[in-house]
Every structure is written in structure tokens, then in C-alpha cells.
Amino acid sequence: MNWSALLPELTLSAGVLTLFTLELLYGKKAFKAATLLAALFLALAAVSTLFTAHPERLFFGGFTVDALSLAGKLLLYALAALVLVSSYDYFIKRNSPYGELPYLYLLAVLGMSVMLSSDNLAVVFTGLELSSITLYLLAGLFKNDYPSKEGAFKYLVIGTTGTSMFALGSAFVYAATGSLRTVPYEGENAFFALGVVLILSALALKASAVPFHFWTPDAYEGAPTPTTAFMAAVPKLALYFLLVKLTYTLLSSFEDWRLFVVLLAVASMLVGNLAAYAQTSLKRLFAYSSVAHAGYFLTALTAVDEHLFAALLFYVFAYGTATVGVFTLLTVLEKALGRPARLDDLKGLYRTAPGTALLFALFLFAFIGIPPLALFWGKLGIFFGLVKAELFTVGVLFALGSLLSVGYYLRLVVLMFLTEPEREVKTALSGGEAFTLSFAALATLALGLAPQTVLDLLLRALP
Amino acid sequence: MEAVLNFAIFLPLLGALLVAVVRNELFAKITAVSLSGFVLLLALILFINFDFSKEGFQFETVVPWIKTLGINYHVGLDGMAVSLILMTALIFFAVFVWSWKIEDRPVLYLSLFLALETACIGVFAALDLFLFYLFWEAMLIPMYFIIGFWGHDRKVYAANKFFLYTFFGSLFLLLGIASVLVYAYFTQGRISFDYAFLSSVDYPLWLELIAFLFFGLGFAVKIPMWPFHTWLPDAHVEAPTAGSAVLAGVLLKMGTYGFVRFSLPFFPEASKYYAPLIFFLSVVAIIYAAMMAIAQNHMKRLIAYSSISHMGLVTLGTFALTPEALNGAVYLMIAHGLSSAALFFSAGFIYDRIHSYEMDRLGGLARYIPYFTVAFFLSVLAGIAFPGFASFVAEFLILLGTYAKHPVWAFVAGVGMVLGAAYSLYMFKKVMLEEERVPPERIERWKKLKDLEPHHVITFALILFMALLMGVYPYPFVKVVEHTARLVLGG
Numbered sequence: 001m002n003w004s005a006l007l008p009e010l011t012l013s014a015g016v017l018t019l020f021t022l023e024l025l026y027g028k029k030a031f032k033a034a035t036l037l038a039a040l041f042l043a044l045a046a047v048s049t050l051f052t053a054h055p056e057r058l059f060f061g062g063f064t065v066d067a068l069s070l071a072g073k074l075l076l077y078a079l080a081a082l083v084l085v086s087s088y089d090y091f092i093k094r095n096s097p098y099g100e101l102p103y104l105y106l107l108a109v110l111g112m113s114v115m116l117s118s119d120n121l122a123v124v125f126t127g128l129e130l131s132s133i134t135l136y137l138l139a140g141l142f143k144n145d146y147p148s149k150e151g152a153f154k155y156l157v158i159g160t161t162g163t164s165m166f167a168l169g170s171a172f173v174y175a176a177t178g179s180l181r182t183v184p185y186e187g188e189n190a191f192f193a194l195g196v197v198l199i200l201s202a203l204a205l206k207a208s209a210v211p212f213h214f215w216t217p218d219a220y221e222g223a224p225t226p227t228t229a230f231m232a233a234v235p236k237l238a239l240y241f242l243l244v245k246l247t248y249t250l251l252s253s254f255e256d257w258r259l260f261v262v263l264l265a266v267a268s269m270l271v272g273n274l275a276a277y278a279q280t281s282l283k284r285l286f287a288y289s290s291v292a293h294a295g296y297f298l299t300a301l302t303a304v305d306e307h308l309f310a311a312l313l314f315y316v317f318a319y320g321t322a323t324v325g326v327f328t329l330l331t332v333l334e335k336a337l338g339r340p341a342r343l344d345d346l347k348g349l350y351r352t353a354p355g356t357a358l359l360f361a362l363f364l365f366a367f368i369g370i371p372p373l374a375l376f377w378g379k380l381g382i383f384f385g386l387v388k389a390e391l392f393t394v395g396v397l398f399a400l401g402s403l404l405s406v407g408y409y410l411r412l413v414v415l416m417f418l419t420e421p422e423r424e425v426k427t428a429l430s431g432g433e434a435f436t437l438s439f440a441a442l443a444t445l446a447l448g449l450a451p452q453t454v455l456d457l458l459l460r461a462l463p
Numbered sequence: 464m465e466a467v468l469n470f471a472i473f474l475p476l477l478g479a480l481l482v483a484v485v486r487n488e489l490f491a492k493i494t495a496v497s498l499s500g501f502v503l504l505l506a507l508i509l510f511i512n513f514d515f516s517k518e519g520f521q522f523e524t525v526v527p528w529i530k531t532l533g534i535n536y537h538v539g540l541d542g543m544a545v546s547l548i549l550m551t552a553l554i555f556f557a558v559f560v561w562s563w564k565i566e567d568r569p570v571l572y573l574s575l576f577l578a579l580e581t582a583c584i585g586v587f588a589a590l591d592l593f594l595f596y597l598f599w600e601a602m603l604i605p606m607y608f609i610i611g612f613w614g615h616d617r618k619v620y621a622a623n624k625f626f627l628y629t630f631f632g633s634l635f636l637l638l639g640i641a642s643v644l645v646y647a648y649f650t651q652g653r654i655s656f657d658y659a660f661l662s663s664v665d666y667p668l669w670l671e672l673i674a675f676l677f678f679g680l681g682f683a684v685k686i687p688m689w690p691f692h693t694w695l696p697d698a699h700v701e702a703p704t705a706g707s708a709v710l711a712g713v714l715l716k717m718g719t720y721g722f723v724r725f726s727l728p729f730f731p732e733a734s735k736y737y738a739p740l741i742f743f744l745s746v747v748a749i750i751y752a753a754m755m756a757i758a759q760n761h762m763k764r765l766i767a768y769s770s771i772s773h774m775g776l777v778t779l780g781t782f783a784l785t786p787e788a789l790n791g792a793v794y795l796m797i798a799h800g801l802s803s804a805a806l807f808f809s810a811g812f813i814y815d816r817i818h819s820y821e822m823d824r825l826g827g828l829a830r831y832i833p834y835f836t837v838a839f840f841l842s843v844l845a846g847i848a849f850p851g852f853a854s855f856v857a858e859f860l861i862l863l864g865t866y867a868k869h870p871v872w873a874f875v876a877g878v879g880m881v882l883g884a885a886y887s888l889y890m891f892k893k894v895m896l897e898e899e900r901v902p903p904e905r906i907e908r909w910k911k912l913k914d915l916e917p918h919h920v921i922t923f924a925l926i927l928f929m930a931l932l933m934g935v936y937p938y939p940f941v942k943v944v945e946h947t948a949r950l951v952l953g954g
Contacts, residue, residue: 365604371597383641392673399634406630410623418611418619452531
């Protein structure tokens with residue numbers, strides 16, 4: 001057996017054990033060091049993907065390493081490390097530097113890693129559960145805080161429903177094909193169709209697509225803000241890598257998958273974008289914005305095409321980077337205000353904290369999709385794909401959907417730049433936050449000016 | 464010569480960064496004026512060196528950028544582009560001279576305008592569809608903040624409306640670009656955003672009809688064509704003077720430029736197919752906007768409607784598909800850019816002095832600020848296509864070219880021009896003359912008004928000189944513009 005194919009997972013496991021021991025020995029005292037160490041292990045794991053043997057099948061074919069999963073892991077670890085670097089100050093300020101946090105994050109990433117490296121539905125399920133259960137724990141961290149508990153509980157109940165649907169779907173697929181492997185299936189079978197629909201629904205739930213999105217605003221709002229950043233960016237990336245892999249095999253074997261995906265996508269865009277207008281809490285606003293983005297992303301699963309998938313994965317990564325940036329800014333604001341930031345708190349931010357306001361505006365314009373910011377390429381790529389599949393109507397709906405979103409993003413810009421401040425907001429950045437923010441901002445710009453760096457990586461990796 | 468073009472595109476952006484970093488008011492003003500003056504000089508050099516007897520684009524620069532997607536940094540000029548860039552550089556220089564005495568956050572103001580200049584020149588020079596789209600969108604953010612920061616009472620509403628409308632259009636433009644790109648990829652096996660490549664592809668009629676609408680929607684919002692025009696009066700009324708001048712003078716021209724540059728060569732069949740629709744919308748714009756202008760009491764709103772009306776004439780000339788009309792259309796883009804900027808500067812001058820745009824509250828000013836009266840009157844004449852001004856040549860060519868093929872539409876458009884003379888002269892009369900209508904205490908105020916200052920004089924002199932030159936000696940300009948008509952219509 002070629003152990004070097006497991007390099008990234010081994011690195012992460014070593015990290016989990018080290019941090020676990022560290023927590024036993026030092027408890028809360030070493031929180032900052034442990035968090036940064038966790039980020040370091042993620043960075044190491046990211047580097048190790050470059051030396052991982054592939055393609056490789058281990059454990060009787062249950063664990064496969066291919067170029068696509070490696071590319072996914074590389075981006076995943078990078079994004080997760082970015083979140084971790086920014087997180088420590090918030091927990092220290094909130095007086096909850098639990099030593100378990102760093103290795104819980106690592107465990108979640110390990111779960112996603114496993115999820116990406118298998119074409120066996122049972123193993124995928126294991127990875128999905130590992131990451132989901134850790135995320136429930138992370139979301140409910142503030143055990144004395146009612147909204148945090150409520151959000152985590154909702155997340156737990158709805159999330160478990162999702163994983164159960166996934167298990168049931170896998171069972172149906174097994175019943176129809178006699179195998180848990182995700183391979184193209186020819187022939188018509190109601191069980192197979194049902195299985196695919198269930199699996200797709202389960203993943204749509206994890207991606208917070210309408211009508212499975214109800215957990216999103218509460219979980220986002222209840223979770224500690226750095227965890228929200230993690231939830232909004234990292235699992236999404238893993239999920240879309242998985243969805244792309246499944247679209248090649250399972251989904252496209254089911255005739256009407258396109259219709260199903262289009263319905264999910266259009267509903268998500270409309271509901272997400274419209275509901276975002278009604279929010280007063282910034283975290284909830286971005287939760288709905290992520291629902292809308294789930295809609296944009298899903299439109300790319302309507303056709304099997306490597307350029308479309310490369311554009312999608314690029315889009316999700318760019319979105320993840322910008323999202324980490326935005327939630328880090330929300331963390332900073334929350335520390336300054338002493339409570340989660342509301343829309344009103346942004347009033348006149350440009351006067352009181354010009355740097356924060358300018359960065360915020362950069363990320364907002366990135367979400368709107370103004371070139372040359374990274375997210376523009378995702379949007380263009382999806383237009384491409386839809387035109388290629390001759391889905392002009394979906395293209396027009398996508399255009400109208402993203403037009404709808406401009407209103408609430410612009411409202412934030414107006415509040416920050418064009419209204420008078422009501423109170424002085426003094427923002428202070430920790431070293432980690434400054435690093436994450438500058439990295440996210442630079443990446444949003446650089447990926448926009450030179451998208452080929454990541455795009456070529458993805459194009460080479462896609463089968 | 465290639466370097467001159469690239470400098471003209473990027474010097475203002477460089478200046479914007481420099482100004483934003485140094486944060487010194489006087490430094491900002493000197494940099495803005497001298498840099499934009501230098502860019503004007505560069506544009507003039509390009510214009511003089513432009514060889515209108517040669518076919519194809521000139522001063523081209525191609526640098527590979529994103530190879531995976533076939534995107535190059537590709538700029539180059541034809542006759543239309545070189546003259547529009549000259550006009551753009553002139554208007555921006557005039558804007559910076561005009562803003563010499565601005566007091567409200569001058570550093571931010573000047574750096575936004577400098578960034579805007581790069582975007583505007585870039586749009587006209589880009590020969591790669593991605594680059595074009597990049598500049599096209601890049602202009603949105605500075606303009607949004609210019610209206611939002613320095614506008615009047617309802618500035619936030621106007622800025623948002625401007626952003627949303629334009630963004631709506633550009634999304635469809637993007638969808639259109641994706642359509643032609645994917646088709647070219649399928650038939651030619653190569654992804655490329657290059658203008659020459661995409662215009663050489665022969666698109667099937669069904670795709671032409673769809674993609675023309677996508678592109679057209681993007682351009683129509685920007686021009687703006689009726690019925691997508693409602694953002695324009697609000698944006699103009701609320702924008703600061705210099706913002707209005709750039710908006711009317713340069714930004715609106717991007718839409719009509721897009722029609723000539725992309726829609727006609729890419730979709731020749733669809734252009735013929737949709738011509739009656741465009742004629743209808745143009746003529747409605749000409750007449751309806753002129754009627755609306757007559758009904759206004761707000762100077763800037765009146766000028767805004769007159770812009771819509773004139774832009775209708777441009778689209779009419781563009782889709783008449785005769786060389787004369789197309790020449791006239793391009794000529795009118797430049798002429799109207801100059802005259803509308805001059806009119807907005809006039810309105811802005813009055814607002815600076817009297818703090819009102821309402822024509823009811825003005826009147827009888829002519830005797831007290833005589834130099835301004837001359838400048839304003841010349842601006843009005845430039846706007847109504849008085850012989851001797853550039854727009855006369857332009858509108859004459861449009862009517863000539865349109866009449867040859869579509870006499871009825873030409874006749875209706877001619878009625879619109881008469882209305883144009885009516886509302887412009889009416890505005891002049893209400894603002895500057897009719898002294899007997901004005902209450903005596905206001906006349907007392909008028910007596911204390913200060914006439915044009917040197918920076919105002921330079922602004923007006925530059926723009927009006929250009930408009931007069933193009934009207935009295937149109938030969939070189941028409942020759943340069945003709946270069947594009949040959950390129951687009953062939954032969």
C-alpha cells in the first residue's frame with residue numbers, strides 16, 4: 001500500500017493528535033498558539049498535496065486519490081487555514097478560548113477531505129458525517145447564549161435530516177445498481193431515480209439551497225462569527241467538488257436531473273435575494289446572500305462540461321475567499337461593538353473607520369461581480385456554460401437574480417459611505433485578522449487579474 | 464505611437480493612485496490638470512498621426528494576458544475611436560480646469576475623476592471584448608461615488624438608480640458576449656475574446672437575433688434609448704456639474720459606440736432585421752424627449768431630456784446603414800459630447816452663483832453677467848445644430864443619409880430638431896432674458912453676481928472652440944470618421 005497517497009490526511013490526523021495533547025497539557029492557556037498551530041498543520045497539509053501520489057486506490061478501492069480531489073484539498077486547506085488564522089482573537093475577547101476548538105476545525109476539514117477522496121457512497125457518507133457533527137459542535141459553542149443554542153439545534157436537526165436523506169438515497173442507489181460506487185448507470189429504474197433525487201436533495205440541504213435552506217440564517221447567526229466564516233466558505237467548497245464528481249456519474253445518469261437542478265437554482269436565487277432585503281442583522285443578510293449564491297452555483301451543474309465545472313469551482317473558491325474576508329470584517333466590527341453587527345452599525349463607517357469600510361466595499365463589489373474582481377469570472381463562466389447548454393432562459397434568470405442582489409449590497413455601500421455616522425466605531429485588528437483580511441483582499445484582486453492560476457489547476461485536474 | 468495610446472489610457476489611473484496616496488489638495492489639483500492636459504496632448508498627437516487612408520485599426524498593442532481564456536490586452540484605434548478619445552480627453556481636461564476651486568473633499572473627487580478618465584478612454588480603445596467589458600464596468604464605481612458623494616438632495620436615490628440600470632444592461636451585454644464566444648468556440652474550436660476574430664465569425668441568424676438583443680439591451684440602457692431612459696434625468700439632476708458633463712459628454716456615447724463597434728459588424732443581418740424597431744424607438748425618443756424637455760422647469764432636467772432626444776438621432780443614423788448617416792451619427796456623438804458638456808457647465812455656473820436650477824426663479828441675467836451670456840448662448844447654438852457648429856454638420860449628414868433610404872423617418876426626425884431649437888432657445892430666454900418678469904429685489908442680487916472667472920473661461924473656450932472648428936472646417940474630422948464607416952459597412 002502506498003502510504004504517501006494519504007499524506008494530507010495523515011498530516012491532518014497528526015495535527016489533531018498534537019493539538020489534543022496540547023489541550024490536555026495546557027488547556028486554555030495555549031489557545032492562541034494552538035490555533036496558529038492548527039493553521040500551520042493545514043498549510044502543511046496543503047503543501048503535502050503537491051507530493052501526494054496519484055492516481056491511487058487504497059483500502060480495497062474505498063479511498064481514491066485523483067487529481068481533482070487533490071486540487072480540491074489544496075484549495076480547501078488554504079481556505080480553512082485562512083479562517084483559523086483570523087479566529088483566535090475573537091474567542092479570547094469573548095472569553096471562550098476553548099482548547100478543543102482548533103482540533104475540531106481540523107477534524108471537520110479531515111471529514112471533508114475523506115468525503116472528497118472516495119467514489120464509494122458509504123465512505124463519502126462517513127466523511128460528510130464527520131464534518132457535519134463537528135460543525136454542529138462548533139456552531140453551538142456559546143452554551144449560555146440562547147440564539148447560539150437555538151441555531152446549533154436547528155442546524156443539528158435539519159443537518160441530520162440531510163445526512164439521513166443521503167444514507168437513504170445511497171441505499172436506493174445500491175438497490176438499483178447493486179453497488180455503492182458512483183459509476184454511470186444505464187437503464188431506467190425508479191429506485192435509482194429516487195436515490196439520486198434524495199442524494200441531490202441532501203447535498204442541496206448542505207449547500208443551503210431553497211427549499212432546504214431554513215437552517216442557514218439561524219445557524220449563521222448563532223454560531224461564533226469566525227465559525228460562521230468557516231461554515232460559509234469551507235464546507236461549501238468541499239461540497240461542490242463532491243457535486244461535480246457526482247454530476248459526472250450519478251446525476252447525469254438520471255435523465256431529469258437538469259430540471260431538478262434548475263428548479264433548485266432558480267428558487268434559491270429568488271428566495272435568497274429577496275429575503276436578504278428584509279434583514280437587519282448583517283450575519284443573516286450574508287446567510288441569505290449565500291443561499292442566493294447556492295442558486296448561482298447550482299446553475300453550473302446543468303451540463304457535463306469541464307470548462308463549466310472549472311468555472312464553478314473557481315467561482316466557489318473565489319466566493320469562499322471573499323466570504324472569509326467579509327465575515328472577518330464582521331468579527332472585527334463585533335469586537336468593536338460588543339455585539340453582532342447590524343445594518344445600522346455601518347452608518348458612516350467610512351468616516352470613522354475608512355480602512356474597514358474600503359475593504360468591505362471591495363468584497364461587496366466582488367459579490368456584485370464587477371470585473372476585475374475574482375467573482376466576475378465565476379459569473380462569466382456560468383453564463384458561458386448556460387449558453388453552451390442552450391439554456392438561454394436560465395441565463396436570463398441568472399442575470400435577473402444577480403441584478404436583484406445588487407440592491408442590498410449597494411445599500412451597505414450607501415450606509416458606509418453616503419450616510420453620516422451616528423456613533424464612533426473604533427475598530428482594532430489583531431495580527432491574525434489583518435493577515436486574513438489582506439490575504440483575502442489581495443486574492444480577490446489577484447485571482448481576478450490572473451484567474452488562469454487556479455483555473456488551469458482545475459482544468460488539468462478535471463477528468 | 465503605440466506607447467502614446469497606452470500612456471493616454473493609464474496615465475490618469477496612475478495619477479488617481481498618486482493623488483489618493485499623497486492626499487494634498489494643491490498637489491491633487493495640479494496633478495489632475497497637468498496630467499489631463501498631457502493626455503489631451505497625447506490624444507491630439509494620436510489624432511494627427513492617424514492615417515485615415517489606411518484600412519483597419521492603428522496603433523495596436525497586443526500583450527497576452529489570460530491564455531487559458533484567449534484574453535489579450537489588445538488596444539487599437541479606428542477613426543471613430545480616435546476622435547472619441549480626443550473628445551473625451553478634451554472634456555476631462557475641461558472638467559479638471561472647471562473643478563479648480565472645488566472645496567468639498569477635493570482629493571477624493573479628483574482621484575475618482577482621474578480613474579474615470581482611464582475607464583472612458585479604455586472603453587474606446589479596447590479591441591478585446593473582455594478588456595472592453597472591464598473598462599465598461601470600471602466606469603460604474605467612480606461615477607456611482609461621484610453622484611453619491613457630491614450630488615444634490617436625492618443623490619443616493621439617483622446614484623443607486625444609475626448603478627442598477629447600468630448594471631442591468633451590462634449583465635445582458637455579458638450574456639451576449641458569452642453567446643458569441645461559445646458559438647465561435649464551437650465552430651472555430653478556439654476560445655478567444657479578440658475583436659477581429661469574433662467579428663470574422665459568421666453567426667447563424669437565430670443566434671444573431673438573440674445576441675443582438677443581449678448586446679443591444681446593454682447599449683440601449685447606457686445611451687439611453689427610450690424606454691430605458693428614466694435613470695438619466697435623475698442622475699443628471701442630482702450629479703455635480705462636472706459629473707453631469709462627463710455623463711452626458713462621454714458615458715452616453717459608449718452605448719452608441721457599442722452599436723457601431725459591435726452590433727453592426729457582428730450581427731449585420733440582425734441589424735437589418737431590427738432596424739425598423741430601432742427607428743421606431745429612436746423617433747419616439749427624439750419626439751417624446753423633446754416634448755418632455757419643453758415641459759421642464761429645471762435646467763438640468765431639460766438638458767438631460769435634450770440629450771436623450773439627440774441620442775435618438777444618433778441611433779437613427781447608425782441603423783440607417785448608409786455611409787453618410789453613419790458618418791453623421793459618429794460625428795454627432797462627438798458634437799453632442801461637446802455641446803451637452805458646455806450646456807451642463809452653463810447650468811452648473813448658474814447654480815454656483817445663484818444656487819438654483821429652477822428657470823422660474825431665474826431670468827434677466829444677461830445684462831449682469833455678459834461674458835457668461837455669450838458662452839451660454841454659443842453653447843445653446845452648438846446644441847441646436849446652428850450652422851457653423853459641429854452638430855450642424857452631423858445632423859445634416861444624418862438626415863441626408865437617412866432620407867435616401869427612409870424619407871418618412873427622416874422627416875419625423877427633422878421635426879424633432881425643430882423642437883430642439885424651440886426648447887433650447889426657450890431655456891435661454893427664460894434664464895437670461897425677460898428682465899421685466901423678475902422681481903426688483905432679485906435684480907439687486909443679480910447686480911452683485913460675479914461673471915466668468917479665468918478657469919471658467921478656459922473651459923468654455925476649449926469646448927466651444929472645438930465645436931466651432933468641427934463645424935467650420937469639418938474636412939479632417941469627416942475623413943477620420945469615414946474610416947469607421949468603411950470598416951463597418953465595407954467599401
